[in-house]
Amino acid sequence: MVAQPLEIIAEHPAVATVAxxxxxxxxxxxxxxxxxxLKSGYKPSEELKKEIMKWCKERLISFxxxxxxxxxxxxxxxxxxxxxxxxxxxxERKNARTTIESVTHYCFDSLTLLL
Numbered sequence: 001m002v003a004q005p006l007e008i009i010a011e012h013p014a015v016a017t018v019a020x021x022x023x024x025x026x027x028x029x030x031x032x033x034x035x036x037x038l039k040s041g042y043k044p045s046e047e048l049k050k051e052i053m054k055w056c057k058e059r060l061i062s063f064x065x066x067x068x069x070x071x072x073x074x075x076x077x078x079x080x081x082x083x084x085x086x087x088x089x090x091x092e093r094k095n096a097r098t099t100i101e102s103v104t105h106y107c108f109d110s111l112t113l114l115l
Contacts (some may be wrong), residue, residue, distance in 0.1 A: 005066055009034050012052055017102045020066060031067040040055040044071035 006020045014041040025031040038044065056065045067088070100112045 005032060005034070005056065005064050009052065009055055009066070011056050012074065014038050014048060014052070016040075023068065028067075032064070033068040033070065034066040035070050035072055037072055037097070058114060 006018060009015055009018045009020065015036055018036045019035045021033055022030040022034070034052070038048075042048065049071075052069055053065065083095045
């Protein structure tokens with residue numbers, strides 16, 4: 001499902017490298033997230049995020065448009081110079097687990113205070 005969005009985003013003039021991964025979403029189950037390294041001369045901004053989203057909406061069917069765009073200064077790259085999607089997916093899973101664990105601890109701590 002991510003091949004076509006990956007190709008479309010890679011064609012944007014500001015994009016040096018891109019990885020598109022699926023991440024958990026409460027409402028939709030999973031959504032696409034684009035993790036982008038910009039070419040020199042471009043700076044991360046909300047305006048550039050909107051421009052890239054517009055670029056995607058003009059070229060992709062709606063369910064293939066990434067819902068999340070994140071800029072990073074560097075990606076882990078494969079030997080042929082592509083962004084390493086499996087490493088980024090694992091990183092997202094770890095972040096999701098950490099968030100869930102933090103919320104769980106907060107809930108239990110709050111419950112203890114109430115008792």
